[in-house]
Amino acid sequence: MKVPAILRLAALLASLFLFAGCAVNPVTGRQNFTLMSEAEEMRTGQKADVDIRKEYGIYDSPSLQSYVNEVGQKLAQKSHRPQLNYHFTVVDSPQINAFALPGGYVYITRGIIAYLNSEAELAAVLGHEIGHVTARHGVQQYTAATAANVGTVILGVLLSQYIGPAGQQLGQSALGIMGNVLLSGYGREHELEADRLGAEYLARSGYDPQAMIKVIGVLKNQELFDIEVAAQEGREPRRYHGIFATHPDNDTRLHEVVDDAKQFAVANANDHRAEFLRQTEGMIFGDSSAHGIIRGNTFQHGELGFSVTFPPNWRIRNQPDKVQAISPQNDALMELSLVENPRGSPADFARQRFHLGVTNEVSTTAINGLPAALVTASTRDGRPLTAGVIYHNDQAFVLAGVGASLTTFDQHHAEISNAIDSFRALTTAERKSIKPLALRTITASRDLTYAELASQSPLGKNAENYLRLLNGQYPDGEPVPGQIVKIVK
Ligand SMILES: [Zn+2]
Incomplete structure (x- = not known):
């Protein structure tokens, strides 16, 4: 983003x-x-x-x-x-x-x-x-349609069908998912x-x-x-x-x-x-602070000044125009997007954005002190959807979750709601402290291994392989004593 x-x-x-x-x-x-x-x-x-x-x-x-x-x-x-x-x-x-x-x-x-x-x-x-x-x-x-991420594409299209014209773009930018x-x-x-x-x-x-x-x-x-x-x-x-x-x-x-x-x-x-x-x-490695940073399951954006925590173990993808999170079984999708200078209240905006009639449920609320509206509705083809619209710094943040079916939606509903409720403004100190990862180099000592470097690395569970890839020693190389080794900090 x-x-x-x-x-x-x-x-x-x-x-x-x-x-x-x-x-x-x-x-x-x-x-x-x-x-x-x-x-x-x-x-x-x-x-x-x-x-x-x-x-x-x-x-x-x-x-x-x-x-x-x-x-x-x-x-x-x-x-x-x-x-x-x-x-x-x-x-x-x-x-x-x-x-x-x-x-x-x-x-x-x-x-x-x-x-x-x-x-x-x-x-x-x-x-x-x-x-x-x-x-x-x-x-x-x-x-748009490579074999990769087909499940996500389908869900992305589902969400776009629901959201309508504005969502057309969203559907096409299933492209972006790639x-x-x-x-x-x-x-x-x-x-x-x-x-x-x-x-x-x-x-x-x-x-x-x-x-x-x-x-x-x-x-x-x-x-x-x-x-x-x-x-x-x-x-x-x-x-x-x-x-x-x-x-x-x-x-x-x-x-x-x-x-x-x-x-x-x-x-x-x-x-x-x-x-x-x-x-x-x-050199910056991974997401930069201008695009927002993912740490664990939390997405933080220093410039836009917000933080949101997605459900545990969901995979987060930071794209230019949105952030997506996908359930481990690929059967539910959350998407965060933003609109600048929204008109009316969060509830007004939500009705407009989701093309809701008066019978659809929209409730006015506050999420961590920010004006918000919650939407419970269903997509055109009957799939249930839940969304939050949150106003922060003259911007409307739209956080929507959809399941591939009623059953999967029910399974994930609580997690999706928790993620919407986790949206909050960052403090000035927090905004300043968000730093992207960067490439550094060290000189390998005699017994240095990638497993050892991985244990101190912020690169997560695949750190050992990332480090080998960064150093051209994938899949099974080890640092040679005296070698300049790239790490990420
Ligand atoms: Zn070429």
Whole structure:
């Protein structure tokens, strides 16, 4: 959830037939940029860049931005279209992604940067994206319906059916639920071509082109890890760079295209690991305070000044325009959204928002001292719903819960009500104390293990694997004595 929280990501993506995502599923492109003149291409990129900046937000670290830009420009000068005016931007997102717009606009999330382990790997991600730009790869589509999170999508649509026109957006932004599988890749052939071009630009810039294979390994390991987590959570796993069915280590064609680049390589290439770790030290990891922070089952937002505790063991997803919580069995969903400058009382607002007739139950109340209304109603197709509308700082917070069926709703009703009742304003001191997690480095002592680091980590029950992923040592590596190890604090 961002400030302001009313975002139109789904609408944006729908209009962006030009979006070029890489870390994820292949879908057929809709249009081919080779039909476009270079001037047209630049204009298209420039226009979309404005929206991307608005929707994602730019990561607030001039030094990291300039470092990433420097690495990107170095590669771009060695590319097949050095005359383009390239822009390399770190977006303020914990998702694992990188993407390019036509005309030389390249974006990388701080989410993926966290999992890289050298400047050469950063250059590989940027080089791959430059490859899409120089090859003028066609366009992208996004997909609302990947296998991942199908249960949530259905519930999201249920809620939107009920909420009506305003909820249409909500239904479409079931898209948003996909998080990092939102943007789709270009398909196997284009991805391989981008890998080939990226490897060439790496080599020509003085890096070892093998870094391309390492980076694809980073994505593959995220996918393998998510299979584990998905099994714990009873959902379908996400797919990163899903076109690679095999592990990149065994991918013959990938190795072929990377080997082609060796003719351009310098001897004794430096991966500049130490410099990369220095530049990324202190980078925010996970949610940032501008987007709200999840600790345990509590969601807190320093800028908006509120806290809400979701039911125990529900999975919380913080999205640009809302926060969702999903029951462990995927049979109930809560959603928190906000509307600025609401009109009338909370009860008036609730009637309007939920299209309630006079016979529906709306009661005026106060929740932790804040003016509020509680709604008990049912969706158009008869599913029960309960919601709270809470006014705080000229904003209406809408916290709604719906079950997949009457039975599941009854099972979860008390938990949903408790969560609504937990909404409260944060004190000034609390607002100030909300700090996001950040990357730090330590030097491994002789007997250091990831299990030991995990026991002191704020990363939760999968901390050990997160730490291995962060350090490129998934699934079973251990720190080597003297190794600089990334941790999260
Ligand atoms: Zn790609």
